[in-house]
Amino acid sequence: ASAPTLLEVEQVHAHYGKSHVLQGVNLRVADGELVTLLGRNGAGKTTTLKTIAGVIQPTQGQIRFGTEIVSKLATHQVAQRGVCLVPEHRGVFKLLTVEENLMLGQRKQSKWQLDDVYQIFPRLKERRSNGGGQLSGGEQQMLAIGRALMNAPRLLMLDEPVEGLAPVIVEEIVAQLKVIKAAGVSIILVEQNLEVCTQLADRHYIVEQGAIVYEGSNADFLADEAIKDRYLGVG
Numbered sequence: 403a404s405a406p407t408l409l410e411v412e413q414v415h416a417h418y419g420k421s422h423v424l425q426g427v428n429l430r431v432a433d434g435e436l437v438t439l440l441g442r443n444g445a446g447k448t449t450t451l452k453t454i455a456g457v458i459q460p461t462q463g464q465i466r467f468g469t470e471i472v473s474k475l476a477t478h479q480v481a482q483r484g485v486c487l488v489p490e491h492r493g494v495f496k497l498l499t500v501e502e503n504l505m506l507g508q509r510k511q512s513k514w515q516l517d518d519v520y521q522i523f524p525r526l527k528e529r530r531s532n533g534g535g536q537l538s539g540g541e542q543q544m545l546a547i548g549r550a551l552m553n554a555p556r557l558l559m560l561d562e563p564v565e566g567l568a569p570v571i572v573e574e575i576v577a578q579l580k581v582i583k584a585a586g587v588s589i590i591l592v593e594q595n596l597e598v599c600t601q602l603a604d605r606h607y608i609v610e611q612g613a614i615v616y617e618g619s620n621a622d623f624l625a626d627e628a629i630k631d632r633y634l635g636v637g
């Protein structure tokens with residue numbers, strides 16, 4: 403039996419001014435599932451995440467989260483329902499301490515409290531009194547994910563979480579994301595590092611010119627070198 407659908411994006415279009423960036427995106431994420439959104443630069447991956455988060459309003463189509471249509475809601479209302487976007491440039495407050503940054507995300511009813519976050523990210527515990535600006539790139543990324551957890555996400559959306567990080571830190575973050583997934587959080591991952599993607603994902607989507615051009619299980623994707631050549635320019 404497959405898990406119930408948590409997120410359903412149906413025929414979603416989005417514009418930046420006159421530029422028609424999303425041209426009918428269709429995707430779904432099941433409860434507890436991790437899916438990637440792959441595709442070349444400018445394909446529309448970040449725009450898809452922003453549209454799901456309510457940062458951008460779709461000009462057509464519909465987004466369902468749980469049993470509710472959320473595509474007309476403001477971003478804070480979408481966030482209240484448990485959709486959390488960790489943007490590419492992390493948004494760590496440099497003048498606040500690590501712990502203050504984490505507490506900014508806190509929601510009382512969250513099953514994720516400080517100690518839970520520190521258990522997943524021991525480096526953040528060690529650095530709890532340091533300023534956000536003193537952290538390495540990898541630690542800032544952990545802090546951004548940790549703060550998102552404090553906000554009790556049912557769906558966590560990560561935009562290039564390991565970009566520019568050293569391999570040993572990348573491995574650490576992969577292991578941490580496995581723990582978060584195992585705790586039942588659904589995840590949409592936008593990431594250029596295919597090895598990271600295939601270590602984590604249940605399924606993959608490829609976006610090209612604002613539409614989904616491929617959907618496949620991790621096993622099918624791994625077995626199909628031609629897909630990587632055709633859509634991603636790697637292989």
Ligand code: ATP
Nearest residue numbers: 418419421423441442443444445446447448449450
């Ligand atoms: P990348 O990895 O380069 O971020 P992406 O797949 O995430 O790629 P998007 O950032 O979603 O792509 O961009 C999709 C298209 O929309 C691109 O052509 C981009 O130039 C354009 N675009 C993105 N943000 C804006 C904006 N704020 N205003 C106008 N056009 C934008």
